[in-house]
Amino acid sequence: MKTFILFVCLVLASESKYAYSSEMVEVPAGKSVIGEISNNDALPQQVLQLQTFSIDRFEVTQEEYARFFPEFIFWQGAEAHPATNITWYQAQSYCEQVGKRLPTEQEWEKSARGTDARLYPWGDKPPRKKPHPFYSGIIKRRVGLNKKDNSPYGVRDMAGSVWEWTASFENGKNVTRGGLWNHHLDYEYSKTFERNLIAPSGRFIFLGFRCAK
C-alpha cells in the first residue's frame, strides 16, 4: 500500500512539472471554413485548404517560458499558468528556441474550429456555465483546467484562459486570437472566429501564446 501511495505521489509530482508545451497535436491537411459572414470581428468567410501542421495542445506556461528567459518572474505556485505580459517578438523568439514557430491565424482557427465551422471549440452551444463576469482583471489558472474548453483536435483553452499571439499581421499590428475565462461585464466566451489586432510591442496580462510547426 505504501508503495502504491508513493507511486501516486511520484506521478502527481512529475505531473506538477507540467511538460505542457512539448505536447503537440497534429491537424491533418484538408479544407476548413475560416471566418464568418457579415461579421467585422472575423475574417471574411472562405474555405481554405491548409497543409498538415502541429500545434501545442496547451498555451506556453510561465515555468516553460522562464526556462529560456530566466528574467521572467512569476509568483510561486503559478508555474502552470499561461505565460503573459510577453511581446510578440518574445513569443516568436521562444517558439524559435524550441524549434517551432507561432501559428498563423488560419491555423489557429482551424485548430479551434475543426472542419464543421463550429462557433466554439466544443460545438455551437454556449456553455451553461458562463465566464466569470464580476472582476475587472485577469485571474489566471492552470492551463487545461477547463476540460470542456477542448477543440475537435484536442487543443485546449481556445475559448477561455488568455488571448494568444499569432504569426499573422494586418496594418502593422499582429492578430491575436482566443478569449478569457473571466470577462469583465461580458457574459459569453469568445467565438472561434473572433480576432483582435495588437501592436507587436504590446505586453499585457491577458495575452499569451502557443507554438506550432
Place this chain on the structure above:
Amino acid sequence: MRQIEKITRRLFIKGGFWALTLILWHGIRGPQKIWAEDSFSGTDFVGKTREGKHSSFYINFWKPMRRINIKTWRLKITGLVESPKIFTLDELQNLPIHSQSSRLKCVECWSARAEWSGFSLKELEQIVQPLASARGVLFHCGDDYKEYLSRDSLKQDRVLLAHSMNGEPLSDAHGFPLRLIAPSKYGYKNPKAILEMEYVAEQQAGTWSKIGPYSPDGTILPGTDHPLEFGKQARRIPGGEITDY
C-alpha cells in the same frame, strides 16, 4: 388713463405667464438644473457627476472634495527617493511638456477622448532619484483616494502626469491641478487631484481594489466599450489602450 390701465394689465398677464412657466420649470427640473451646470457648480466642492457638460465626459470621485486652492497646493514626493521634494505647479509646468490624444476608459464601460498635456515620470525621477528598492508609486489624492502603480507601468510610453486637458488647465472636475493619464489602464488607475506621490517597495491595493471587484493591475481587457461621444454604441476593443477611435 384707460390706455395706461390696458398696458399695465397686459404687462401683468404677460409677467404672470412667464413667472408661472418659470415656477413650473423650476418644479420639474429642480433649482440647481436651471442655474448650474451640475450639482457642484457654484459650490466649493467637486464630486461625481454626469450632468451638464459632463454628460460627454463623466466625472468620478471617490468622495466629494473641496476644490484645490492653487496658492496652497504643492506636490509632495516622498518615500524611497534620494531627494524628497515639494513642487509648485509652476515648477512642474516648467518640465518638458508632452501632449497626446488618448481615451480614458472607465471600468463602468463608458469612455471619452481628450487631448492631454503634461510631463513624463522620467523627468520627475531625474530630480528626486528613486532608490533601487522603490518598486512603485502610491498616489494620494484630494478626495482621500489612493492608487498604486508600478514604476514599470508608469514608465511606459504615453503615460503622462497631466496638468492640461484640451489646451486648458485641468478643471476641478477633471482633477486640477495634476492627474495621471495611463491610457492602457482603466480610469480608476488614472488618479486625479494628486497631492502626494509616495515611492514604495511593495505592491499595494488602491482604494477601489481594496473594496470592490477591481483588479490591482487595472489593464483594459479585450471586450466591449461604450464611448460617450458615439452615443454609447457598443464597440469591440482588443485590450490595452483604445486607439481605433
